[in-house]
Structures are given as structure tokens and as C-alpha cells.
Amino acid sequence: MKNLIVILYLVFIPFVQAGDAASDLPVDIKDTISEKGYPAAKAALKTYIETNPESYFAYSALGKATAIDGDYKQSINYLERAKTIKDANKIEDASIYNSIGWVRFLNGDTAGAIADINTAIESKSGIEPKVKEAAYNNLGLIYMTNNETEKAKQSFDQAITEFNSSYAKENLVLMDQLKVGREQQANHTDLKNLK
Amino acid sequence: MNAILLDVIKVGFHGAAIVMALLTARLLHQALNKWGPEVKNNAGGNLAKILKEVRVFMMLCFALFAIGVSAEFYTPSSHQAIANLMVTPSPWPEDLKPYEGYVTVSRDKLKVEIIDGFAQIEVGDKENIRIGVERLVNKLGELNADNKRLLPTRTPMRGFGE
Numbered sequence: 001m002k003n004l005i006v007i008l009y010l011v012f013i014p015f016v017q018a019g020d021a022a023s024d025l026p027v028d029i030k031d032t033i034s035e036k037g038y039p040a041a042k043a044a045l046k047t048y049i050e051t052n053p054e055s056y057f058a059y060s061a062l063g064k065a066t067a068i069d070g071d072y073k074q075s076i077n078y079l080e081r082a083k084t085i086k087d088a089n090k091i092e093d094a095s096i097y098n099s100i101g102w103v104r105f106l107n108g109d110t111a112g113a114i115a116d117i118n119t120a121i122e123s124k125s126g127i128e129p130k131v132k133e134a135a136y137n138n139l140g141l142i143y144m145t146n147n148e149t150e151k152a153k154q155s156f157d158q159a160i161t162e163f164n165s166s167y168a169k170e171n172l173v174l175m176d177q178l179k180v181g182r183e184q185q186a187n188h189t190d191l192k193n194l195k
Numbered sequence: 196m197n198a199i200l201l202d203v204i205k206v207g208f209h210g211a212a213i214v215m216a217l218l219t220a221r222l223l224h225q226a227l228n229k230w231g232p233e234v235k236n237n238a239g240g241n242l243a244k245i246l247k248e249v250r251v252f253m254m255l256c257f258a259l260f261a262i263g264v265s266a267e268f269y270t271p272s273s274h275q276a277i278a279n280l281m282v283t284p285s286p287w288p289e290d291l292k293p294y295e296g297y298v299t300v301s302r303d304k305l306k307v308e309i310i311d312g313f314a315q316i317e318v319g320d321k322e323n324i325r326i327g328v329e330r331l332v333n334k335l336g337e338l339n340a341d342n343k344r345l346l347p348t349r350t351p352m353r354g355f356g357e
Contacts, residue, residue, distance in 0.1 A: 064355050068347075095357065102354040106343060134356025141346050167350055174349070 024055050038065035056085040060096060063103070072107035079103060094123035095131040102138045113142055133163040137171060144175055209260040216253035220246060 029048060032041040042065040049058050063078035079100045086096055101116030120127060120135045127135075140155035152175060159168035223246040347353040 064353075068353055095355075099355055102350075106346075106354075128357060130351055131356035134351040134354055137350035138354050141350060145342070145346070165351075171349055 024052070025057055025061070029061075033061060037068070039068050041065060042069070054085055054089075056082050056089065056091055056093075059085060060099065063099060067099075067103045067106065072103050075103045076100065076107060092126035094120045094125075094127040096120075097123070098127075098131055098135040098138065101135075105138070105142050110142060110146060114139065117142070129163060133159055133165050133167070136162070137165060137167045140168065140171055144171070144178075149175060149179065206260075206263060209256060209263055212256045213253065213260060216249055216256055220249045220253060223249060 026048065029041050029044045032044060038061055041061065045058050045062045045065065049055060049062065052058060059078050059082035063075045063082060066078055067075035079096060083096050083100065085091070086093060097116045097120035101113045101120065104116060105113035117135050117139050121132065121139070136155050136159035140152045140159065143149070143152035143155060153172065156165075156168040156172045156175070159165035160172075223242055227242055227246070350356075
């Protein structure tokens, strides 16, 4: 019986660790996040971090809350701190790369963003389907903003193939509309120049 | 003063001088015809002399007008030269790079080339174009910021997916 418990512990240790990382927040903070969103829990997360400076999930959540509030530089600081704690404690959660990458893009660092989000996508484990779907969409939106339409299309197509992502479908439609609009504008300008 | 308005005034003055000379010449010519050949030879002698002078003046005005107009066409004035203008915010914001190809100047629909943070524009009033490009860049900056605010709504859970 003892041996069975040891074997079960060894098999499930990664899930236990990931679970710990996600569940080390008090119930009231978790409820606030799930009911009102990350920004509503910002004050409580800051207070929690003062007494729990090694909480991966608290820093990760605080980084997201700060990004949603528009303070991207501070958000990157919190997310980088979360990543350091994750690496030190060998927590299997690749979603942090998607979070850092997305906030990097919003802060103007496109190249860094693409590298981080690709790391999240390429990780074989430790990433939930919803996060991976978001990562594909994020990558597509970054390429779309950068006028790299072929790469954007590939990312959105991947999100549709793997997750039937409704966001990716809408983004493809938007990208087509933008393309048509640009072509019409280019034709209009050419005609005016000919006149 | 606006350079184009200044050109209009200059050409206008020459035109007015020509018209005045023409009217004076007609007046003298009609007066001489009315008084007949006798007056024309005696008392009208002075008038005929003045008429000749008026005609010379009119020719001079025509010549100056022609020189002025051709100079406008063949000499590039300050507002027709290629202008390298710095735009604000300068240099051209990095995150506006994708929009460079879509920037056009409204008057002649010319593309604005962005070179090292400078907008190179051909034809047009330098000062007005500079102000126009600054406004355009600021507007693009606002649109870009609006787009950035909208982007998180187009991906699951504002990009975080959880």
C-alpha cells in the first residue's frame, strides 16, 4: 500500500505542483477574479504578495490585472517575477510565456512578443487549451498589425484547426475586410494619379 | 504671407497696368478720330505723341507680364521645392511603421516618404504641409492607440486565455 502511494505521488507530482501554484491564492481572491475579473482583485493581490513574496500565481495574476489597467511596463515586471519563481520551483505552466509575450507586444516590443508566444505554443505540456487558443490568436493579431498577413493567416488557421476558435474565425474575416479596404484605397489613389 | 497669394497679387498688378494702358490708348485714339485730320495734325500733334508713349508703356507691361508668368512656370519657387520636413512626434514612431505606405497628402494625393524620421514631400506649401503631416502623424498615433485598446477584445480572455 505504501509503495502504491509513492508511485501515485511520483506519477501525479507535476499536476500537484501546478495545482499548488494555481491554488495558493486565498478563496476570496480567487472568487473576486472569477466573478469580477483580475483588476478587481489588484489591491488584494498586492496585500497578499507582501506576506507571500514567492507566490507564482499571485504575481502572474497581478501582472494580468496591471496589463488590463494599461500599465504594461509594471505588468512585465510582475510577470517576469512570476517567471523567475516558476523556474526556481520548476512549476509546469507555459501560460506565463504567452502572458509576457502579449504584454510585451502591447508595450511595443513585437520581436520579443513573438519569441515568447512561440515558446508558449511550442511547449509540449503545462499549457491549457484556452491559453494555447489565445496564444495562436495573439500571434495572429501581432502579425496582422505588422502587415504580415500570410503568417497571421497561418496562426488563425491553426487556432481554428486545433480549437475551432471563434475568435480566430472573426479575426480572419476582419483581416480580409482590411485587405479589401486597402486594395480599394490603393486603386483609388492610382486612378487619381492617372487623372 | 501665403506664397501663392503673393504670386496672385504680383500677376494681378501687371494685368491691371496692361488694362489701364489699353484703356488710355483707346481713349486717345477715339479723341483723335473724333476731332478729325486737321486737329490731328495741329493741336492733336501732342495727343498723337502721348498715344505713342502709351503704346510703348503697354508693350513694356506686356513684356513684364510675359516674363513674370514664364518665370512662375520655369523657376521652382520656395513652395515648389522638395522639402525634407521633420514631423512630430519625431522620429516617426516605430509602431506606426506599418502605416507609412498608406500616408497620402490630400492636395495632390502624393505619398509621403518617411526617411529616418523625416517626411519627404514634393510640391506644396512647406509650412502648411508640415502642419498637415504633424496632424496626420498625431491622428495615426491616436488611431494606433485605439487599435491597441481594441486588440485584447479579439482574443480569448483579453489575450491571457484564462
